[in-house]
Amino acid sequence: MARHCAPHTRAEEQFLHDNEFRQDNHSHHRCAIQASLRATCWCWHPTHSDQLPGANSGLGFEVAKNLSFYSASYHVIIASRDIAKGEVAVEALAKDPGLKGTVSAVQLDVTDDASVDAAAESVKQLHGRLDVLINNAGIFMRGEPRQVARNIFATNVVGYISVTEAFLPLMCEAPAPRLIFLSSSLGSLSNASDPSSAYYSPLGAEYRAATAARNMLMNQYWVRLQQSYPGKFKVHGADPGLNATNLADTPDQLRNRGAVEPYVGGERVASVARGDRDSDVGRVCGVYGVSPW
């Protein structure tokens, strides 16, 4: 059952009292929601990571930073299952002189329909529309396969459907809405079945199956929205490549395997959100072009 409206965060209250924002809200502001980010703590620059023990830098935060630093026309809503983490991230971005756009936070747990619906209601009340939805929340687990599969699919697949369905009505209010699903080369059936591919491996089967399912979801929303709203929506997959986050293993272990710093993957996803990859709409936008299914 949906709650009526999530309580406003401090940052949102600030926006409500900002007349200029109210005026811009329905004109040229592009409202982008990050369907989750990690905001416990992070490193602003790779060379500083050692100075922050236990620090991490999730892709969601880097995409939020990238877009809000890119243009004053973005208002980025950071959706986080722990609202305190989201508010910490908003405050950090707000303090940074590089910020050009505006940012706010909303509580949203992709596995909890009530929280998803409340977040959508909150965005509706505050902004009236949503231009860009980036489905970014994700988990990776190891362990007993059935339990791992249940948990991963609940977040990485059902969670994406829940968030997308809840926010689609608000996206219909935007003039040129854009729906993005995080993806990965690990989800490619072509790679997985090619013995000469680096991805020909039985490891992480549940995560990989969920990533393949995300690709199908992206395809299905693309087909559905083209038919229902010809020429209105753009739907993409965005593959950030291997990034040194806390998703699986530690960032240092991932660096040793060639992972890039999360701001690099963040730019790859943000470029899709900005429209730089529109020629690849309906596909998975990877580092070197369109990633294979």
Ligand SMILES: NC(=O)c1ccc[n+]([C@@H]2O[C@H](COP(=O)([O-])OP(=O)(O)OC[C@H]3O[C@@H](n4cnc5c(N)ncnc54)[C@H](OP(=O)(O)O)[C@@H]3O)[C@@H](O)[C@H]2O)c1
């Ligand atoms: N890192 C890579 O190399 C890589 C490559 C390809 C694709 N991806 C994809 O990129 C996305 C982000 O991953 P990441 O590398 O940035 O990992 P990360 O640092 O572990 O961040 C994952 C984020 O998802 C959030 N999350 C998990 N469960 C959630 C839930 N139920 N509701 C709301 N938020 C939830 C986490 O929130 P908490 O802070 O509350 O835990 C965290 O902010 C994932 O979908 C992943 O599959 C990553």
